[in-house]
Amino acid sequence: MSRFSSESLIQLTVFTILGHTVLANLPVERNFFVVFTVWLLLLSLVGGGWPFSVPYGRPFKRLWVSGIAMTLILFTTSVVSYALLSSMGLVSLSDVWFWVIANWSLLFESWPMRHHTPRTALLVGTVFTLAVALGMHLFFTLFPPTGFLILLMHTQLAVAALFSPFFVFQGYPFYRLWRQPRIGFGIFVVSMAAGLGIVTSPWLSAPHIQLLFSGIFLWSVLYSWAFGYPLTRKYGQPVRGFLTVPLAVSIAIAWSYSLTVFLPVERVVELNLYVVLPAFIIHNTFWFRMPFSPPLLLGMPPQQHKKLDTLFEWISQIKN
Secondary structure, three states, X not given: OOHHHHHHHHHHHHHHHHHHHHHHHOOOOHHHHHHHHHHHHHHHHHOOOOOOOOOOOOOOOOHHHHHHHHXXXXXXXXXXXXXXXXXXXXHHHHHHHHHHHHHHHHOOOOOOHHXXXXXXXXXXXXXXXXXHHHHHHXXXXXXXXXXXXXXXXXXXXXXXXXXXXXXXXXXXXXXXXXXXXXHHHHHHHHHHHHHHHHHOOOOOOHHHHHHHHHHHHHHHHHHHHHOOOOOOOOOOOOHHHHHXXXXXXXXXXXXXXXXXXXXXXXXXXXXXXXXXXXXXXXXXXXXXXXXXXXXXXXXXXXXXXXXXXXXXXXXXXXXX
């Protein structure tokens, strides 16, 4: 195991223990965790760490100060927006908002806002995703779904994460569609079809589907990004993806069902999506993995890149 993977394993252990403690002991409303994750994706993926974190913000000379500043901004925006949504009776749209921002940022790579300044991207991205979520929420209020909406969203995201330009297959074979938004639409259509097929399967129960696919979503991200493809890094795509899928799914199954010994199924889903995953993003993007090795940008190592050693050179480029 490389030093990078070992350090990620330490992070995972700490975040899991702390997450279990929070979920088991603190009476925090579930929807707050969802809103918190939405703002994290907005600040990190859409806004690129603006205003105080890399790669698009201007960090302080001491990176831990930047980490504190970005984390405080994250908590403040989450608390304020959660309070506003609660006062308007709209807090239930948080799941739809999470689904919209996760698809837009992870499949469409925030197209077309990545070509604008991070401040503009963050502002427009916030308004755009909230407006779409609100529209969908009103539609589902008028025409209620049959009860598996959140289940479908989580399942679709898990399948989509496998083919996202950032994780597992790293966009293969959808990168052949040449550019966004065609790549994103291709992945979205396939993952939505797969999600509908899975959630309507008569031999699978809803709680187990949600438990399993929350773990698959988490481990698609962790195995690819946080751990840097251990065991499969030496292969290029699509071989890397084909070998990564069974490993990530096996780990997700063992991981999720092991946690049910300590937490109810619905709490394990929350731990996967709204506690452990956000903790990794916060530490790896805002805190720059301090005091561990420098982090990998999303999408690294590239499709045919088989070593981690030279990937950290981007840090010096950012600093310059």
